[in-house]
Amino acid sequence: GAVVSQHPSWVICKSGTSVKIECRSLDFQATTMFWYRQFPKQSLMLMATSNEGSKATYEQGVEKDKFLINHASLTLSTLTVTSAHPEDSSFYICSASDTNTDTQYFGPGTRLTVL
């Protein structure tokens, strides 16, 4: 199947710093990517829909100025957590939509820990 990668796989940062997470579709082009967040023992909560060349669409309750999304190419979307705080510590997962196979493929996730 198609491959989606995320980088980094885990990151530890100090409170107040910004962290960038990359999501790449390795063998297909994705005009649409999604960003999810999962807290321990909870569901995957959709944060935003990222569309190549346009602004992301954020879900209700997600601060767009805190979670900056950039989808500048057909294979890369980035999520930047700005001024991170301990409550932002979570597992962030992206998915990329392959319109050729009409399937979403998920990345392996990024564990963010804010101290």
Place this chain on the structure above:
Amino acid sequence: DQQVKQNSPSLSVQEGRISILNCDYTNSMFDYFLWYKKYPAEGPTFLISISSIKDKNEDGRFTVFLNKSAKHLSLHIVPSQPGDSAVYFCAASTNNGGATNKLIFGTGTLLAVQP
């Protein structure tokens, strides 16, 4: 507002027996449903899906049943194997699925298959 719910946080079955994982939804606009398997610190892996025009879909050991009137779906795994031990998420979508439609995930059920 949890639109997709999995009321059993965990399930334990013996190897070789049937595993039945349940999922309920509240939004009648959902018309496409998917099941994912997830290991800790990894992204979800797609298992099987079903469109609302069907009431059953089968793929090897996995069968998904959909009861639209009850807004309920279930995943049957038979026979269960120790390698099936993971967290299982159901997810729902609109517009008959499609890779660019956002997914709403359930709360997950941890399946443990005992040897």
